[in-house]
């Protein structure tokens with residue numbers, strides 16, 4: 001039996017109370033790293049003790065095994081249901097199934113019978129639209145359902161969570177997990193102090209007012225300068241880097257390697273693009289040329305990538321420093337010794353933002369914190385890593401309402417005309433998001449990214465304030481001491497920063513200045 005942490009016990013008590021009061025469907029909000037698989041293993045165990053059955057639904061095979069693994073530790077036997085499954089054994093009290101597999105079967109009588117035999121359904125990462133079939137099928141209307149997620153949030157035209165669940169039970173907070181030593185805290189480096197004072201805060205929903213945020217939503221900017229900032233801020237740290245797309249991944253990997261920093265990238269498979277049959281179609285030809293260019297770039301840099309499993313293995317074994325991807329290594333990817341997360345993109349998704357940060361927050365021997373290098377102003381838009389968020393089962397449908405934004409081919413969205421190689425566009429109306437005109441093949445020039453120096457920013461999540469400070473390497477002893485107190489990091493963080501600045505000599509000097517005892521100085525030196 002796996003021993004539960006105190007807050008995990010509380011979650012289970014909350015669920016029991018909810019069910020006892022007649023509730024059927026609830027969401028448990030729990031941050032990445034809070035050990036939710038352990039919670040649902042224990043729930044399954046409790047259910048099995050009453051000779052009842054649990055089905056755990058997930059959408060990723062990694063999670064299937066992770067989930068199954070921690071269930072095994074509880075001593076409970078479970079059956080996996082994955083692609084190709086035809087029959088179910090009645091002998092189990094717990095089933096762990098891939099959502100994609102079961103979605104294909106839920107209308108078949110044999111499988112309906114199976115679903116009817118289930119008493120408790122647990123849905124992992126339940127914010128995902130993938131699980132809509134569960135509720136649309138009606139099979140679980142009168143059964144107990146618990147959804148687990150770090151970010152219970154839907155947006156735009158997505159199905160309202162309130163149709164499927166009646167309550168969100170909020171679990172432990174990130175700050176609490178850091179304090180108890182289950183996660184590490186962060187050092188945040190961003191574009192500028194997120195000036196939250198200009199954005200109206202709606203205390204009812206706990207979110208920024210949509211009106212005042214609309215501008216920011218509309219123009220997310222990504223900056224560049226990953227290599228320079230890495231060298232300045234966190235040289236030699238084990239790093240995961242998130243890019244926008246394949247081309248961006250390849251180019252970022254090239255830039256790091258050029259500076260002698262070993263970096264590898266992983267991207268989804270790209271098949272060789274086919275020349276369009278109708279070569280007269282300028283739109284299709286332009287698209288082909290663009291795809292071929294990215295394909296060739298990828299081929300030329302094969303030596304910086306490889307088979308996904310192998311790259312993960314090499315990264316695990318520290319054969320290179322920086323792992324670059326465009327969203328493959330997010331949920332379910334666990335490499336706890338990662339010290340730095342570089343976000344080279346602007347996202348509008350809270351889920352993705354927190355998943356990216358979650359790759360750095362795991363505890364590891366000797367790890368005192370993790371660095372966030374945010375080139376997309378994401379903390380300003382989506383909130384800081386440790387920020388207390390309020391969640392709601394309902395969401396505004398303002399996104400996707402109304403007409404899609406349109407521009408005229410050969411013009412920017414704001415009406416300014418552009419020419420590429422002296423050629424104008426065909427002036428037909430096209431979607432504002434198009435980079436290539438489907439009619440004439442007019443190809444919009446790529447935006448030049450601005451290189452910037454990130455600043456260290458100390459965020460007070462409680463009071464929604466942020467202040468910019470010097471980089472640690474430029475701080476005097478007393479400034480570093482103040483920074484340490486402001487951030488609320490544990491003492492080993494300070495030891496490590498001193499060591500980075502000037503090795504054991506610096507620790508001794510600092511210790512003398514701040515009146516540390518000899519044994520404390522020795523402890524610090526021993527730690528680093």
Ligand SMILES: [Zn+2]
Nearest residue numbers: 409426437440
């Ligand atoms: Zn055109």
